Amino acid sequence: MADTTFFDGHNDFLLRLLRAPRDREQIWLKGDGSGHLDLPRMQAAGFAGGFFAIYISSPPEKDAPDFEAMMDHPPYDLPLPALMDAAETQAIALSMAGHLMWMERASQGALKICRSAADLRACLESGTIAAVMHMEGAEAIDPDLDALYAFHAMGLRSLGPVWSRPTVFGHGVPFRFPGTPDTGPGLTEAGKALIRACNELGIMVDLSHLNEKGFNDVAAISDAPLVATHSNAHAVTQSTRNLTDRQLAMIRESGGMVGLNYATVFLREDGRKLTDCGWDPVMRHLDHLVEKLGEDHVGLGSDFDGAELPDVIGDVTGVQALITEMRNRQYGEALIEKIARKNWISLLERTWGA
Template sequence: MIPVFDGHNDILLKLLRCDPAMLDATWLVGDGAGHLDLARMRKGGFAGGFFAIYIPSPRDGQNYDAMMDHPPYDVPLPPLIDAPAAQPTALAMAGILLRMERVSQGGFKVCRTTAEVRDCLARGVVAGIMHMEGAEAIGPDLDALYSFHALGLRSIGPVWSRPTVFGHGVPFRFPGDPDTGPGLTEVGKDLIRACNALKIMVDLSHINEAGFNDVAAISDAPLVATHSNAHAITPSTRNLTDRQLAVIRDSGGMVGLNFATVFLRPDGRQSPEMDWQPVLRHLDHLITHLGEDHVGFGSDFDGATIPQGIGDVTGLPDLLVALSGHGYDAPLLHKLASENWLSLLDRTWGA
């Protein structure tokens, strides 16, 4: 089984919402729902990945899933959430990640260096990287960035899709393109410089095109989109244009293929009823425009609707079989599955 290192998942949000008395069991053996738990990770060859701290928006009773299964759609963005409101949830999710390490009895480790990630993969321990999807919990003074870094934060996206004090994300719109508004604020530019100084990876997956351009102009690190796809195949605002792919390639960066059906299907629908062709078309396009050393997986497990052929984390071997049948040889499969992510971390954090 080829081990897979993954660019993005949302299991922390799932665990935050579960019955606290069932949290450990839900993590270790599962609850029969969702995409991830430690037992299924082992079964599916999931070797590690980025575990997202995400601040959910207040629920407004709208059925956005139904809207996104009937394009065209333009999902309204929720308002900004400030740091005082976001920090308790972010701290709780960071605590859950650290608790996952403690209760796993050596089966899972929160990693802070590339060496730790590589050691985990060598020993069959699932490696977790603390990631922040949207920097709501980091106030404009940036002090909290240093606190979360001390807890283990090693990757951050300045925005999810709603705005933050740092910049603007893209709405969930199909069809559409990522040129949807202004770029980084001045404090957003300060955030990128601080992340560079701390060797915190900056994730561009939800940022709009102007913000993308600002990060590219400021950052001295490889540009990374942990869970994004090709706009040329699926014209969603969340997907990357060929120009953006070229900028990422030239920085020595990377893109993780998002398994979310709305970003894979050419028709933009959310339905999981699809064959392998959209996955193959996106990967072919990303490899053509980025090179085979700059593409990996960014599943969005537990945060999106996934193609029925994958289903959950135990479907990763089926994905690799499909890629092999498409003509991807063993060296390329190993690059896509984990080697490219490890090399990217070397370039971003240092070996």
């Protein structure tokens, strides 16, 4: 049994299942040794719960440049894929929501999709993995928002208006290093309506991937805490995906929070993907987030199965090593428990209602 259980702000495990549906029992229930997550490793690691992302990947482009190689040799500025509309993405999003529901059934009580704070508390008390259905990029939501209500009925409780690619609702940041999140226009009128509808339904709005003007628009409209589920500090690593100190101050003032992203390109000061970076980049970001946000507004937001991670973490089983590193750097047990689990639970209670 792991020493400290933890709640995680973001993973892309559903995309793994989407790409290998015939192998899903091996991938989820038994673990095939690939990727960062599976049920046995999560249970062994102390994974108490987290956000499971519905994410629509772009179709491969003929003669596209090698983006992976570009990101390992900064500076880089990757072109964003074209907008995808609801007509071409809803079926994929529905399949991914179905995969999460299948995971719940197949786990035979080991995982539960949480639709309320009461569900969340019950899972934590019983040792059941608490899964939050999240949508990373709202391509599958039509401008009239009918699909939002349908997905909410399925269990959707967290949504990011964009994954870097633009949507009818707004604009994300391109993958650029060095760069700032001030990269384009803000929310569209449909995007502003989406934020209001999410507030009404109690769907948490995720600001990760949204550009700075879109961030400002959400802050002006939303009556809920501002949240970035998997983002880091721009003052440490000058990636467009990271948050400026001004943005961190706005999140703190709203009672929101930020989940520390383990992706090396957002951790390393040189913006590279290399994974042999040790603990220093991780802890520089964590220290900065705690300093600027305060100890009640920082959590974990791994980006498991969606990014290259430092070798010292590796996969979900490495989170306990991160917790040990916090102890080694004089983080007290009360603060560790807040970062590992308690802050996310408190945030969801404030967003969803107790």
